[in-house]
Amino acid sequence: xxxxxxxxxxxxxxxxxxxxxxxxxxxxxxxxxxxxxxxxxxxxxxxxxxxxxxxxxxxxxxxxxxxxxxxxxxxxxxxxxxxxxxxxxxxxxxxxxxxxxxxxxxxxxxxxxxxxxxxxxxxxxxxxxxxxxxxx
Amino acid sequence: xxxxxxxxxxxxxxxxxxxxxxxxxxxxxxxxxxxxxxxxxxxxxxxxxxxxxxxxxxxxxxxxxxxxxxxxxxxxxxxxxxxxxxxxxxxxxxxxxxxxxxxxxxxxxxxxxxxxxxxxxxxxxxxxxxxxxxxx
Amino acid sequence: xxxxxxxxxxxxxxxxxxxxxxxxxxxxxxxxxxxxxxxxxxxxxxxxxxxxxxxxxxxxxxxxxxxxxxxxxxxxxxxxxxxxxxxxxxxxxxxxxxxxxxxxxxxxxxxxxxxxxxxxxxxxxxxxxxxxxxxx
Amino acid sequence: xxxxxxxxxxxxxxxxxxxxxxxxxxxxxxxxxxxxxxxxxxxxxxxxxxxxxxxxxxxxxxxxxxxxxxxxxxxxxxxxxxxxxxxxxxxxxxxxxxxxxxxxxxxxxxxxxxxxxxxxxxxxxxxxxxxxxxxx
Numbered sequence: 001x002x003x004x005x006x007x008x009x010x011x012x013x014x015x016x017x018x019x020x021x022x023x024x025x026x027x028x029x030x031x032x033x034x035x036x037x038x039x040x041x042x043x044x045x046x047x048x049x050x051x052x053x054x055x056x057x058x059x060x061x062x063x064x065x066x067x068x069x070x071x072x073x074x075x076x077x078x079x080x081x082x083x084x085x086x087x088x089x090x091x092x093x094x095x096x097x098x099x100x101x102x103x104x105x106x107x108x109x110x111x112x113x114x115x116x117x118x119x120x121x122x123x124x125x126x127x128x129x130x131x132x133x134x135x136x
Numbered sequence: 137x138x139x140x141x142x143x144x145x146x147x148x149x150x151x152x153x154x155x156x157x158x159x160x161x162x163x164x165x166x167x168x169x170x171x172x173x174x175x176x177x178x179x180x181x182x183x184x185x186x187x188x189x190x191x192x193x194x195x196x197x198x199x200x201x202x203x204x205x206x207x208x209x210x211x212x213x214x215x216x217x218x219x220x221x222x223x224x225x226x227x228x229x230x231x232x233x234x235x236x237x238x239x240x241x242x243x244x245x246x247x248x249x250x251x252x253x254x255x256x257x258x259x260x261x262x263x264x265x266x267x268x269x270x271x272x
Numbered sequence: 273x274x275x276x277x278x279x280x281x282x283x284x285x286x287x288x289x290x291x292x293x294x295x296x297x298x299x300x301x302x303x304x305x306x307x308x309x310x311x312x313x314x315x316x317x318x319x320x321x322x323x324x325x326x327x328x329x330x331x332x333x334x335x336x337x338x339x340x341x342x343x344x345x346x347x348x349x350x351x352x353x354x355x356x357x358x359x360x361x362x363x364x365x366x367x368x369x370x371x372x373x374x375x376x377x378x379x380x381x382x383x384x385x386x387x388x389x390x391x392x393x394x395x396x397x398x399x400x401x402x403x404x405x406x407x408x
Numbered sequence: 409x410x411x412x413x414x415x416x417x418x419x420x421x422x423x424x425x426x427x428x429x430x431x432x433x434x435x436x437x438x439x440x441x442x443x444x445x446x447x448x449x450x451x452x453x454x455x456x457x458x459x460x461x462x463x464x465x466x467x468x469x470x471x472x473x474x475x476x477x478x479x480x481x482x483x484x485x486x487x488x489x490x491x492x493x494x495x496x497x498x499x500x501x502x503x504x505x506x507x508x509x510x511x512x513x514x515x516x517x518x519x520x521x522x523x524x525x526x527x528x529x530x531x532x533x534x535x536x537x538x539x540x541x542x543x544x
Binding site: 009010011026029030033037042044067068 | 417418419434437438441445450452475476
């Protein structure tokens with residue numbers, strides 16, 4: 001399980017005094033991108049031709065995060081299909097579970113006109129991501 | 137079904153040339169708050185004592201939005217419990233379905249120390265929101 | 273002087289209970305883009321080859337904006353050079369001046385490698401923007 | 409001169425393929441808050457009664473930042489008055505200067521009704537911030 005560490009910045013809070021709920025989707029994406037980097041890959045490489053748009057995302061909120069809280073995102077790969085990866089993330093502040101969620105990304109090839117078509121994920125990408133996501 | 141109209145602003149896009157996926161959660165929340173206003177209520181009233189934190193959120197992405205696209209959010213109440221409301225939102229750009237999602241909010245009372253406890257939603261709030269959300 | 277109207281959304285606030293100061297730069301940009309549209313032009317047209325990056329931005333804050341406040345941005349063109357436009361914006365909530373600022377954008381041509389070179393603004397663009405920005 | 413290190417996250421980019429200009433104001437604020445922490449203080453302490461709203465902010469953009477770029481913010485205190493601190497920030501990616509800017513914050517006391525009144529900054533706060541901002 002990969003671990004990504006982060007501190008809450010002020011602009012991420014809202015007038016309820018806690019992190020705005022939409023930010024948790026950004027934290028999950030940051031953690032995913034960190035797994036790509038720890039796997040020695042760049043999710044944005046060759047982005048004119050290949051890309052990883054998100055097709056679904058969900059989060060269950062258990063406890064709030066507040067300004068300057070330090071927390072971690074624990075990330076694993078929950079499922080893989082021919083062209084999708086479903087990432088599973090759990091956020092913790094110390095022993096407190098903040099919440100957990102999933103993001104499913106699809107591997108697409110892009111045409112010149114802006115079209116996107118799902119395409120098979122190369123096995124090496126999967127194996128490298130799985131190795132990085134299951135590292136201690 | 138309430139309808140909220142919006143245009144994509146530049147800061148909402150990302151380097152893939154489309155709206156960042158986290159923004160859709162903000163669009164859904166904006167649409168919910170518009171329903172509150174059309175019901176003649178303010179979700180933020182008395183916010184020191186009562187509040188509506190989100191306990192779960194999900195979105196399924198079908199087609200991208202791009203800078204300056206005009207779109208609408210169609211909002212309905214999908215479920216009500218003693219202390220929660222589940223909002224259902226569908227985004228469209230013309231006849232194209234951009235995606236759909238849900239946000240569940242819980243009604244809480246806040247203690248001086250920052251604690252939050254779920255509490256029964258007053259029936260009048262439910263009836264006014266349902267009337268506003270089902271208006272043409 | 274062009275006028276752009278807006279309401280404060282919840283995600284734009286911070287834990288001080290007011291709009292985060294970085295948002296004012298987004299509001300100014302939104303107002304500028306609205307002038308482009310009212311001039312019948314699209315600042316993002318041909319964006320692979322031409323673009324309008326910002327080279328300086330400033331804002332002086334006089335009074336806070338809070339969630340759901342309705343405000344307006346009054347926009348004018350303060351200065352034009354061969355390749356830059358300096359936009360001047362003042363935000364008001366009713367009779368209260370919220371603050372004012374400037375954004376200077378430069379017209380650039382982009383090379384395939386990602387380089388950017390300032391280039392002369394076509395006179396028609398200037399005249400159309402000036403007409404739109406000085407409309408009642 | 410204090411140094412704050414950061415990586416560009418995907419949600420911070422825009423459809424021009426670079427970091428949105430408004431983000432630089434957030435990066436500057438993050439760097440300022442890091443100075444507070446390295447001085448052993450919390451800018452948000454006692455925030456119900458005392459606060460540090462921003463009264464002016466400016467930035468000059470020299471070169472773009474892109475997704476996953478690693479950069480640093482070098483922060484110094486440019487000026488101090490009875491109730492204000494003007495922070496000076498320069499962003500660099502390696503040897504490339506990305507830009508520089510200032511943020512002026514005012515120390516205020518808050519009244520129960522939401523009013524804010526500038527107030528004298530305690531000398532110890534100034535001396536501790538200056539020590540932290542001038543550390544190697």
